[in-house]
Amino acid sequence: MTDFEDIYQQYSPQIYRVCLGYTNDAEQAKDLMQETFISVWKNLAGFRQEAQLGTWIFRIATNHCLRALEIVRRMPPAEMPLHLADVPEESPEEKLSWLYRAIATLNETDRIIISLELEGLPQAEIAAVVGLSQGNIRVKIHRIKEKLAKQLKMYERI
Amino acid sequence: MNEFDQLRTLWQTADTSALPDSQAMLRLVRKFRNQKLQKKWLVIGLAVLFSLLITAVLCLVHFQLPGTYIGGALMTLSGILLAITNLRSLKRFYRLNDYSNAEFLAFIEQTRRNQVRYYQKTMVWIVALASIGWFLYLYETVAPYPEWLAGTYCFAFAYICVLWFIVRPRAFRRDARKLDALRQKIENISKQLT
Numbered sequence: 001m002t003d004f005e006d007i008y009q010q011y012s013p014q015i016y017r018v019c020l021g022y023t024n025d026a027e028q029a030k031d032l033m034q035e036t037f038i039s040v041w042k043n044l045a046g047f048r049q050e051a052q053l054g055t056w057i058f059r060i061a062t063n064h065c066l067r068a069l070e071i072v073r074r075m076p077p078a079e080m081p082l083h084l085a086d087v088p089e090e091s092p093e094e095k096l097s098w099l100y101r102a103i104a105t106l107n108e109t110d111r112i113i114i115s116l117e118l119e120g121l122p123q124a125e126i127a128a129v130v131g132l133s134q135g136n137i138r139v140k141i142h143r144i145k146e147k148l149a150k151q152l153k154m155y156e157r158i
Numbered sequence: 159m160n161e162f163d164q165l166r167t168l169w170q171t172a173d174t175s176a177l178p179d180s181q182a183m184l185r186l187v188r189k190f191r192n193q194k195l196q197k198k199w200l201v202i203g204l205a206v207l208f209s210l211l212i213t214a215v216l217c218l219v220h221f222q223l224p225g226t227y228i229g230g231a232l233m234t235l236s237g238i239l240l241a242i243t244n245l246r247s248l249k250r251f252y253r254l255n256d257y258s259n260a261e262f263l264a265f266i267e268q269t270r271r272n273q274v275r276y277y278q279k280t281m282v283w284i285v286a287l288a289s290i291g292w293f294l295y296l297y298e299t300v301a302p303y304p305e306w307l308a309g310t311y312c313f314a315f316a317y318i319c320v321l322w323f324i325v326r327p328r329a330f331r332r333d334a335r336k337l338d339a340l341r342q343k344i345e346n347i348s349k350q351l352t
Contacts (some may be wrong), residue, residue, distance in 0.1 A: 004187075005181075008180045008183050009180050012174070012183070013179075014175055016174050017169065021169070021171060021315070027278065034178075034183070034186060036175070037187060039181055041184075041187045066259070066343075066347050067262065067344065092168070092171050092330050095168055096191070099165060099168055099169065106331075107350055108346070108347055109347060110350070110352055118165060118169040120166070130351065131351060131352055132193040145162050147162075148162070149161045149162065152161050152164070152165065
């Protein structure tokens, strides 16, 4: 098995989830994940170990997400799904769908940051991926978590 | 379990079973790695092929008028110029690896400047050389037949006018719009990161 295949098997589900969190669209997320691994494949030989491999791959993925113009056109700023009260029985898929829609209310970089946090990346690594200081990331994550927790409470009340 | 842990557990339930396996991804990667730059490679290939073809014709066929050779040489030159311009552009794109947003923004600005320079200078030279070359090159073949001469030159002139006054400005506006949208997006993201 080649290095690329190992890397793909290890990181593709994580990258896909981050892209899905950003786009809230499975097809676009798949496209972005594929573009990410095309970039990884092209640049793997030149990867100089200056950053951790995971950090490097997540940075490529976030760059692809943030620079994809199609997503702006196809995904207008989302509103919170207040109509969820109409859903009689909430399945895990519906809950997940709610989470993506809640994330879609955030701005682009916050969407990326919280997706990486939900993926379980250490905050130092998130800072390296996004290009912000660790302190700044900590504050941003705290604020995003507060927003999401508030929305979660609202959702549970509904 | 706190609220965020609940969300994290929920996050991990996303279905990733439909993702291509590593073999399928490798096939995909090999197929699509240069897809975005395929158009540029195609232009380069066609321009080189065209230049080689015209050169071969000029070498193999004996023409009477020096204007035909000058015309052929000008068309060859325009083909080479087009290939070089696109090769230089490709070189910039291939260097675009793992850039920060600020570097990417600078890349877009440079692309925008290059685009304006291409439309205002390089393209003018390429089209002028190719058009003059074409007119000169055609003359010897159609000169003995006045109707063909008039018809061919009318068609050539109309074709160049359509390219110059309709296709070119539209292509420029479309590319400029795309670059502006990308620049605005990156600027917006850069603001979020400050």
